[in-house]
Amino acid sequence: MFSRSALRSLAQDLRLTTPSAIPSAPLPQRVFLHQAASLRNAQPQSSTQSSSLNPDTPLSATPQAQDTQPEIQQGFKAPSGNPTTTPNTPADTFIPQTRNHIPIEKQPVPPTFDSPLKVTQSLMSRLPHLVGQTPHYIVAELHARPYLLTEGDHLRLPFLMPKVKPGDVLRFNRATALGSRDFTLKGTPHVDERLFECRVRVTGVESEPLRIKEKTKRRQRHVKKALSKHRYTVMRVMDVKVKTPDELLQEGTQVVEDAEDSPEIETRA
Amino acid sequence: MPVQALRTVTAARNGVGAFILQCKRLDFHYCDWAGSSRGMNEFLRQNLPAFAREHPQIEIRVAPRPRKHPIIRGHFVNGKDKTICVRNLEPSDILKQTLLLKDASGEKLKRTKKPVTSTNDSVRGIWSPYHGDLRGV
Amino acid sequence: MKRLQLHRWSSSVLSPRARTGSRVQQHLHSGVRHQSTASPLQSEASSQEEPFLEEAPVDEGLARHIRSIRFKRPEIQYPSPPVEAARSSAKLAALHARLYLPSRLPLETLARTLVDASADPNPHFNNESLVTLGHDLLTYYTSEHLLCTYPRLPLAVIFSSMYAYAGPKSLAAMAKEWGVEAATLPGGRLTQFRRIDPGAEVPGSAEKREPRQQMGRKIFYDNEYGDAPSGPVDRNAGVSAEQASSDFVRAVMGAIYLHAGRPAAKRFFEQHFLSRQLNISSLFSFSQPARDLNRLCARENFEQPVAKIISETGRRSRSPVFVIGIFSGQDKLGEGAGSSLFEGRERAAVAALKGWYLYSPLSVRVPSSMEEEGAAPWKPVHVDLGEVIV
Numbered sequence: 001m002f003s004r005s006a007l008r009s010l011a012q013d014l015r016l017t018t019p020s021a022i023p024s025a026p027l028p029q030r031v032f033l034h035q036a037a038s039l040r041n042a043q044p045q046s047s048t049q050s051s052s053l054n055p056d057t058p059l060s061a062t063p064q065a066q067d068t069q070p071e072i073q074q075g076f077k078a079p080s081g082n083p084t085t086t087p088n089t090p091a092d093t094f095i096p097q098t099r100n101h102i103p104i105e106k107q108p109v110p111p112t113f114d115s116p117l118k119v120t121q122s123l124m125s126r127l128p129h130l131v132g133q134t135p136h137y138i139v140a141e142l143h144a145r146p147y148l149l150t151e152g153d154h155l156r157l158p159f160l161m162p163k164v165k166p167g168d169v170l171r172f173n174r175a176t177a178l179g180s181r182d183f184t185l186k187g188t189p190h191v192d193e194r195l196f197e198c199r200v201r202v203t204g205v206e207s208e209p210l211r212i213k214e215k216t217k218r219r220q221r222h223v224k225k226a227l228s229k230h231r232y233t234v235m236r237v238m239d240v241k242v243k244t245p246d247e248l249l250q251e252g253t254q255v256v257e258d259a260e261d262s263p264e265i266e267t268r269a
Numbered sequence: 270m271p272v273q274a275l276r277t278v279t280a281a282r283n284g285v286g287a288f289i290l291q292c293k294r295l296d297f298h299y300c301d302w303a304g305s306s307r308g309m310n311e312f313l314r315q316n317l318p319a320f321a322r323e324h325p326q327i328e329i330r331v332a333p334r335p336r337k338h339p340i341i342r343g344h345f346v347n348g349k350d351k352t353i354c355v356r357n358l359e360p361s362d363i364l365k366q367t368l369l370l371k372d373a374s375g376e377k378l379k380r381t382k383k384p385v386t387s388t389n390d391s392v393r394g395i396w397s398p399y400h401g402d403l404r405g406v
Numbered sequence: 407m408k409r410l411q412l413h414r415w416s417s418s419v420l421s422p423r424a425r426t427g428s429r430v431q432q433h434l435h436s437g438v439r440h441q442s443t444a445s446p447l448q449s450e451a452s453s454q455e456e457p458f459l460e461e462a463p464v465d466e467g468l469a470r471h472i473r474s475i476r477f478k479r480p481e482i483q484y485p486s487p488p489v490e491a492a493r494s495s496a497k498l499a500a501l502h503a504r505l506y507l508p509s510r511l512p513l514e515t516l517a518r519t520l521v522d523a524s525a526d527p528n529p530h531f532n533n534e535s536l537v538t539l540g541h542d543l544l545t546y547y548t549s550e551h552l553l554c555t556y557p558r559l560p561l562a563v564i565f566s567s568m569y570a571y572a573g574p575k576s577l578a579a580m581a582k583e584w585g586v587e588a589a590t591l592p593g594g595r596l597t598q599f600r601r602i603d604p605g606a607e608v609p610g611s612a613e614k615r616e617p618r619q620q621m622g623r624k625i626f627y628d629n630e631y632g633d634a635p636s637g638p639v640d641r642n643a644g645v646s647a648e649q650a651s652s653d654f655v656r657a658v659m660g661a662i663y664l665h666a667g668r669p670a671a672k673r674f675f676e677q678h679f680l681s682r683q684l685n686i687s688s689l690f691s692f693s694q695p696a697r698d699l700n701r702l703c704a705r706e707n708f709e710q711p712v713a714k715i716i717s718e719t720g721r722r723s724r725s726p727v728f729v730i731g732i733f734s735g736q737d738k739l740g741e742g743a744g745s746s747l748f749e750g751r752e753r754a755a756v757a758a759l760k761g762w763y764l765y766s767p768l769s770v771r772v773p774s775s776m777e778e779e780g781a782a783p784w785k786p787v788h789v790d791l792g793e794v795i796v
Binding site for chain 1: 283
């Protein structure tokens, strides 16, 4: 679920290993940093290669250790697209911009499926009805708690999610139900994550007002005050999308005969 | 007059398309003389440049506030601000307070019981007593 | 070190024929990142030549006046801040990063988008040209989105949704949500405009004529929101804060288009404008829905609509509820509940009409998507007959 966490840990790692007091010098320093970064990446590549990866951005657009221009992340490409690309990952001196900047062992691991998705005949025949009726809702599960979400919803998790920061995009991949006004796809107990897309964006951290619980004991004047002020991660649902049968077939989905415990689309009575 | 139209404006949903960090400015106030600013002065020298580099979208102001305790004041997009007094704190603790201001939305703290707040209409519609099978009383 | 001819390139960027930033420019831009709001050294800035003296022919008296005050206070020597000041502004850099603007868009242009024509009448330094471009782009993208997504919308509703997505009120709200503050005097890195005197007549409102009733005339004579176009506005009298900040948003759109190109402008539009929430079905206001529905069924060769009671309760009580459905033959077109038979029928007719007008095809493509590279061949979108005419 947290494809981002690996990336975060990388950032932490860099912060630990890199001394913050790198003297800021002009161009040679930057070249050095490029090499240092690629050394750390354990991917031998020269600085020219890494800069030629996106020819759109000139060299100076990649923020480096020296005090360059205001850092402009490639936020335009990242937020809507792949959750694995990071719009803004902090590091003390070096901010990974493309995937090549990140060591392989630290990259977010795409889910590996040992077999293609199998969809029953009846599900495939009724999926167009579900896809064609908008809007959709999803009952996404996170730490075994269900959240009924639609697009644009504001979600305040009942806990502080570690290793995320505002602007990160997460993809919820565990759902118990997907539906529209008249149709519901119920999972057994979960819907396969290749059938839908649900992305949320972390928008910040909220906290509740300070709560004071007065604890008293008998025959004692002393009142103990227990304070609590929890912090919660706040998110916004970016999209809830059910994949069309065409998309599923393109991704190599196999259509199989109906089975006993396969998910079904139910119609409202 | 077949059909007329009403005029409204669209409502913002920060984060659905673009995401805008709600903290727009952080003011750091310190004192050169007072001992309660010792951690703050060290923070300004050691940690603040890196913090500013990581968060280019936040404007950072550093200003002296002589003979007063050091404070951090965050200004938010919604026009509100939050102030945290960081007297006698270590630089690492001051960084925590700074991150708290950075992640905050600027809204007043509220206790909410429901995790999901939605501005959309209910997807499945509202239950109606006049539809479906009537049951005898 | 050889002194950089800063005024040269800055004037070339800010001239009306603005170019997209080249690599050389980018290198120059990546000078120093200023995160401090301490006032920059003015001695260097004032030693530069005035950019617009070589760029635009100006009034001789004005030039003399500027030369005379030039050594007194560098900030007030021009009606808008000097071009070099954009580099040293922490607010501008923060705004650039907050909006994730493309790195090709230099800070100088961003500073220029903030200068309203009422603050600086010189077209080389205010945002007028960018506003014109950005406004055209915005209205084009919005209208193509609306027309392709909801091909059957009545024209009045299209006008009002255009107003909701790209009207001045929404744009001013967006500028506020971007954290842009207003300054009535030039100097800061904020929207700069001359504020209209409180209590004065807002320009454009005085000459507001009787709103046109006929849609056909609106298409020909009115602007994209269905309002009568206001004449040439005298900017010297000042503008409202709403107009100044909405012009800023339009200018940012135009600046992105100029510097980063069409795909970036379209992405910016989708992320910032289309992602906002608008419930189009709440924009309709029918006066006689049952009659409209009747005409619609006649036009589309449906059977005559018939209202039938689906269920009812408490007919003789003080709070009766009737659930009425409108049927055309066997098909139920709409359904509504009301406390009288008439109210229920009207609501059912409204539901039926909204169901017709709010039809939206699956997998909508807009014409401008053909400009992307490797776009699939264009398939014609659904074009509808239009609303019913009664």
